[in-house]
Amino acid sequence: MSNDELEALILAHQAEVYRYVRFLGAEDVSVAEDLVQDAFLAAFRSNNVPETNDERVLGAWLRGIARNLFLNHCRRRRNSPVKVNSESLEQAEACWTQEFLGEEDGFEVIEALRRCVGRLEDRKREIIDQFYAKNASRAELAKVFKMSEDGIKSMMRRIRGELADCIRRRMEAGRAS
Numbered sequence: 001m002s003n004d005e006l007e008a009l010i011l012a013h014q015a016e017v018y019r020y021v022r023f024l025g026a027e028d029v030s031v032a033e034d035l036v037q038d039a040f041l042a043a044f045r046s047n048n049v050p051e052t053n054d055e056r057v058l059g060a061w062l063r064g065i066a067r068n069l070f071l072n073h074c075r076r077r078r079n080s081p082v083k084v085n086s087e088s089l090e091q092a093e094a095c096w097t098q099e100f101l102g103e104e105d106g107f108e109v110i111e112a113l114r115r116c117v118g119r120l121e122d123r124k125r126e127i128i129d130q131f132y133a134k135n136a137s138r139a140e141l142a143k144v145f146k147m148s149e150d151g152i153k154s155m156m157r158r159i160r161g162e163l164a165d166c167i168r169r170r171m172e173a174g175r176a177s
Contacts, residue, residue, distance in 0.1 A: 006044045013059050014040070017066050024070050035073065039066040116166035124159050131156065 018036045026032035042065050043049065050061050117125060127145065130136040136144070138152045145152065 006040065009043065009058065009062070010040055012055055013062050016059055017062050020063050021066050021070055024067065025074075026070060031073065035066055035069050038069050042069070112167045112170040113163065115170065116163050119166065120159070120162070124155075124162075127152070127155060128159060 014036060017039055018032055021032045021035045021039075026035055039062055043062060046065075050057050052058065117128060120128065123145070127141060130141055130144065131138075138149045138156075141147070141152045142149045147155070
């Protein structure tokens with residue numbers, strides 16, 4: 001692979017591979033960025049680059065590299081909060097391609113999620129922000145929101161369901177137009 005081919009590959013797939021490793025469970029931005037960088041470095045060094053211009057094939061190949069790097073990362077970190085194995089990562093790949101990519105590159109789903117989170121009531125949005133952006137535990141959220149841990153768990157389940165329904169409706173409306 002030439003430097004120009006690598007540059008084109010990075011431009012076409014960097015955002016997708018980053019979102020993918022975060023989807024798999026890369027616990028923070030720096031880990032995700034390192035995994036993406038390592039994936040492109042491995043692709044550059046590979047002797048098995050798919051001989052195609054099909055961006056979906058190249059994206060799947062890069063996700064496979066990133067998935068293997070993520071699995072190795074989790075295995076090295078025995079205290080990682082993310083517990084994975086090959087089977088769970090294969091299921092994640094299937095979910096990613098069916099739910100997020102479809103016929104698109106995944107940006108539409110991210111934008112739908114942003115809009116749906118923006119439409120949540122303030123309390124729900126704050127719980128989501130604390131849990132996902134600030135990595136607050138259920139115990140910490142229970143104290144802040146004066147709820148039980150089980151109450152937080154139930155609330156999170158309802159919020160996720162609400163977001164999933166909202167995203168589904170937005171995606172269907174986008175496809176209909």
